[in-house]
Amino acid sequence: MTTEIDWGPIRALGQRVIERGEPLELTDEVRALLQRSAEEVALAPEDAQNALRSIPTATTLLGEIRRRIREGSAQLGAATLRAYDLRDDGDLDSACRQMEEVLAVEVVPLYREHAEAMLREMTQLKSVASSGQVDPKLSDRAQAPILLHRVQQGHPLELNEGMRAFLRRSASDAGMSEAETEEALAIPERAGTLLGQIMQRLRDASDRLESAMYRMTELQDAGDVEGARQQIRDWLAVEVVPRFRRAAEEQLTYLDSLPPAP
Structure with a gap:
């Protein structure tokens, strides 16, 4: 439409x-x-x-x-x-x-x-699964689990320039340092391990978000806004993935904007 x-x-x-x-x-x-x-x-x-x-x-x-x-x-x-x-x-x-x-x-x-x-x-992802090549028209997040599945099935990543760029972007998205990423990329055999680490970081961050939001909502519904804020602060204290940190910061800003309880 x-x-x-x-x-x-x-x-x-x-x-x-x-x-x-x-x-x-x-x-x-x-x-x-x-x-x-x-x-x-x-x-x-x-x-x-x-x-x-x-x-x-x-x-x-x-x-x-x-x-x-x-x-x-x-x-x-x-x-x-x-x-x-x-x-x-x-x-x-x-x-x-x-x-x-x-x-x-x-x-x-x-x-x-x-x-x-x-x-x-x-x-389109079926083509990625078949070829093992990154498709620039698709999101990195969509392709990462497909490529990791190939690795787990015994098909190593082909560490060409496109794959290197993909892994660098994905590692940055997962909050991994440039030094850590480049060290892994220096050894082609470690590329698959790097991708696995990236995906694990993203899964862990997603789990932390879900858990923190659930506890925050429970506390907020119970009228304990300060307790809800503390849940988000605790989340921020351990979160390393940038986009999940931004989500936590936005939630904390929202909670800080609420009027004090009567």
Whole structure:
């Protein structure tokens, strides 16, 4: 789709009318919102126009729009997580099937676009898995587990300039020092070990993020904002991966912005 989609207004309308039971008022603005949103979730324009002739049918239309947005998002999100896990395990065929199953039932164009893009990426990653060569059109993060899986299957990395550049970028992303990286790259046989260390650092950082965010949320919900802050400080004290450190710093800034408890 060429235009940017903002479902905030239709979600807010659905919350007021369907969840809170407020009456639907068919103003010109609401009619335009329902008509536009109906098209965005692949409802026929004539069906939407017919539904807008009365409050009950317009309310039903709102419910169907809301259902397609919510169910499509949940389905795509779950399939994406499964596909990423399968990709990281080196099972690209099963990762592709996750997106194919979404495309077999999904009608919302935006969600179909996301699924199609991910299917293309997984298909391109099959070439990386087959050749062992880095594809400059794909993200380093997507290719790293594929190349590591090859190493674990007994296929050493070909340490050409493209691979060296890839490993340097990935090592930097994982917070490894330049000296440590260059020492590993000086010995071709250590390239696979370096990639394994990079992936382990990223996995450990992801686990720390998940654990810290879970504890932070629990403490914040219990009203212990200072305890929540301390969780993030503890996380920052040990985190070495730059992008995860930035995430921790952003969370700490958010917590510091909260008003003091009464």
